[in-house]
Amino acid sequence: MSRVLIRNVSVLVVPEQGECRVDEAQDIHVQDDRIVAITPTGGLAAPGAPGTREPLFEVIDGDGLLAVPGLVNSHTHSPMVMMRGAAEDLAIEDWFNRRIWPMEVNLTAERVRVGARLACAEMLLGGVTTFVDHYFHADQIAAAAIESGIRADLAPTFFSSAGQDAIDAAFEMTRDLSTRHPRITASLGPHATYTVTDEDLRRTADRADGRRIHLHAAETVDQTRASVEKHGVTPIQVLERTGVLEAGALIAHGCGIREEDLPILQRYADRTTVASCPKVYLKLAMGEVTPIKGLRSAGVDVGVGTDGAAVHNTLDVWEAIRMVALTQKQREHDAEWMTLSDTLRLATRGSAAAAGLTDQIGVLEPGRQADIALVDLSAPHNQPIHDPRAALVYSVRASDVVTVLVAGQVVVRDRQLTTMDLTEVLAEAKDLAHTLVDLSQGGAVQHYAP
Ligand SMILES: [Zn+2]
Known part of the structure; x- marks a missing residue:
């Protein structure tokens, strides 16, 4: 049994509704992977918690520090850190067709492993304790997550164009x-409503067996318009008629979600969440950001994510949280919307729901x-x-994050990873980075034409 006591720390309290607050001078008692008590410093020991005769595993001095729930990156493609800065100043069509999908011809298990280790290091050092990933060679990403000590929800990703064997x-x-x-x-992990056929989405829903379906849908207003023109339905209606919403979905972006989609999403609100990654929408000039106000009124949980670093450039969830607050105020032309408490609740409870870990984190x-x-x-x-x-x-x-615990294990202590050799992680990534962005082979894994 392992025990950790974080002593004399301020604690961010995020209620389900109302104002968030900070309680000062608290002790957080951790036993194995769980918090067992939070008590005022100097008070009586919590029942079953340290303070009894049993030896402590570790005491962390929290004086001057603020404890927050570990951050959740609710939508990302972690190994894409290897393409950081390699696809700049491009519209979404060229970003996909001239850079990213031609580069992904170069993906190998080893390159994904190296990228995922770098991503895990970056996220843990920035206070991210869970990431919700959507990518290829997901077994390599799992290995990196297990090694680094981070928590992850992984969606092995596929296009219909890859064929039935790849999907299976x-x-x-x-x-x-x-x-x-x-x-x-x-x-x-079907890639998107525009790269996976309705038939394959149906098969995915049939095979879900209680697992969630994480995919991109209604990423832009243009995508929604194209879907209505080509198929007579919005991407959200596609998700409904193929059974994806019935099975339970994490929808990345949803910037093109229309008013008429909200009642549909409301019917599945107990199992539907949306991840918003606004820095990406600004950078690719996508036109709209996620309609969080409408989604929240429909009872749909919304989380905060970075998307891949090939467009977001960082896996810094603090930056994503700030962007959510700023872009939501701007979208609604209302400085009193997405308050500090709304934003922190979205980033904590909302992102936990997006990770499929409500009540756990x-x-x-x-x-x-x-x-x-x-x-x-x-x-x-x-x-x-x-x-x-x-x-x-x-x-x-x-970089203001000093110490991080995941499942009760100290994975960052005094701004240093305890689980991986950062020098080695960085050296490996530097060695391989050029192999991933090499466009000399020609070809592409997919073509963007929603
Ligand atoms: Zn994405």
Whole structure:
């Protein structure tokens, strides 16, 4: 049995509704993978928690630090860190057709493994304790996640153009990954409504067997318009008629979700979530951002993600959280919408739901997984602090994270990874990066024409 006591720390409290707050001078008691108690510092020891005669595994001094639920990256393609900065100043068509899909011809298990290790290192050092991934060679990503100590939901990804054997192999890998490690869950990963046929989406829903389907849909207003012109239905209606919503879906982006889609999504709100990654929408000039206000009124949970670093350039979820607050205020022309509390709730409870881990992560309270980031707000860019919640949304940096626990294990201590040799991770990535962005082979894994 392992025990960790985080002593004398401030704790971010995120209620289901109403204002978030920070409780000062708290002790967080962790036993094995869970939080067992949060008590005022200097108070009586919690029942069954340290303070009794049993030896402690580790005491972490939380003085001057703020404990927040470990962040969740609710939609990403982690190995794409290998393409960071290799597809800039392009519209979405050229980004896919001239760069990303031609580059992905170069994907190998080894290159994915190296990219995923770099991604896990970046995320853990920035306080991200769970990522929801959607990519190829997902077994390699699972290995990197297990090694690094991070938690992950992995969706082995496929296009219809890859053929039935490849699709069956992706289904098989989802099944296999589901049983590999307590920190790993798996979803089904059709790429998108415009790259996977209705027939294959139906097969995916039929094979779901209680697992979620993670895919891109209604990414832009243009995609929705094209879908209506070609098929007479919106992408969300495609998800309904193929059984994807019935099975349970994590929809990436949804910027093209229309008013008429909201009642449909509302019917499946108990099993449907949407991930919003607004830096990508701004950078690719996609026109609209996720209609979070409409989705929340329909009871649909929304999480925050980065998408892949080939467009987001970082896997910094703090940056994504800030972008959500800014773009939502702008979208609604309402500075009183997406308040500090709304934003923090989206980033914690919303993202936990998007990860399929409601009640497991996303909140610091007894019974939940001990996924905790300790943040140091003493740097000049955060000082002085009139409202620590404002610091978390608008001024904190990933490098302000000092200590990170996942499932009760200290994976970052004093800004250093405890699980991987960062120098080696960086050297491997640097060695292989050029092989991934080489366009000399020709060809592409897919063509973007929604
Ligand atoms: Zn994506």
